[in-house]
Amino acid sequence: MSDADHDEVPLAPLRWRAGALEPVDGCENTVSRVAAADSWFVTEGRARGLELHRQRFERALPAELRGDAAPFWDAAIATLPRTGDWFPRVEARTASGRAELRLLMRPAPAIRSAARVVSHHGADPRRSPTIKGPDLETMLRVRSEGQRRGADEVIITSPEGYVVEGAYSAVAWWRGDILAFPADDLERVDSVTARSLETLAVALGVDTVREHTTASELEGHEVWILNALHGIRIVTAWVDGPSVAEQPGRRSLWARRLDALRRPLP
Incomplete structure (x- = not known):
């Protein structure tokens, strides 16, 4: 499974609702599964291959979420800090026949060679x-x-x-x-x-x-x-x-x- 994941401590996720990103309720206990995900490394506001990550994520999305793909992506990118090292992840999650888009803001772990x-x-x-x-x-x-x-x-x-x-x-x-x-x-x-x-x-x-x-x-x-x-x-x-x-x-x-x-x- 290309492109690293699960090497970091995620902050509270944000989800896409009514055209905006909002915090996920901490009391939410619905079991959901990841239908699509993508992550990339951001250092001091710079990233590599960002458009390729976007294309790969959008190709993997469930059909019902593709209409929100572009505004969600733009909002997610606008949310990213322009200083420090980060390893954000975007997700499409499904549960009980419903699907939603999420952004996880994650500090980047140590880079290894x-x-x-x-x-x-x-x-x-x-x-x-x-x-x-x-x-x-x-x-x-x-x-x-x-x-x-x-x-x-x-x-x-x-x-x-x-x-x-x-x-x-x-x-x-x-x-x-x-x-x-x-x-x-x-x-x-x-x-x-x-x-x-x-x-x-x-x-x-x-x-x-x-x-x-x-x-x-x-x-x-x-x-x-x-x-x-x-x-x-x-x-x-x-x-x-x-x-x-x-x-x-x-x-x-x-x-x-x-x-x-x-x-x-x-």
Whole structure:
């Protein structure tokens, strides 16, 4: 599940009612589920790929909420602070046949440049692999299991064993000077960070490929996990998996290139 989540302490959520954002009643006890969600990192009023996040969120919305998508998004962006580091999340929630839009204002947690990963064992836990939102809680449980095994992130694989994505991240790796991503037929969330990285690579004349690869085939390769919060994290260890490598300075160079894509909030 690309783009980080559940790394932060949320403030009281706001919901969209009658053309405005209002606090959610603290006494509300209706059980609801997340039908769509999106999150992005904001630092000093600047964000990367904001329009791509908006497009992805709107594509995932239930039909009855699409008419409110544009005014809700504009109100959410206007609400964001222009100072400090934040990791807001927008949501579409459904309960008892009703749906509503919400904004969670969340301070950003510490940004990290490296991570340990582990492969998920068992059947694919995702139920909506191409939509960010419905599987967030499931992925939280998956990642928690991975943390008990000594990892920061869990890598989801296909029934054939091919690397697909992380619980809260996309995956990329280097084959020499070629930047590789999972094959298009491996269903996963359309990661804004992965798309931005690939666009950068093409603009800089770096060859990119999409391929089917297993974890064992990444032995001796540099592996990255990507999301909106941390940007690029280099995989320093794959628990019970391949030995990974690092070309000194490559991650930091590409992280600076990604950071240069940040633009002021509208």
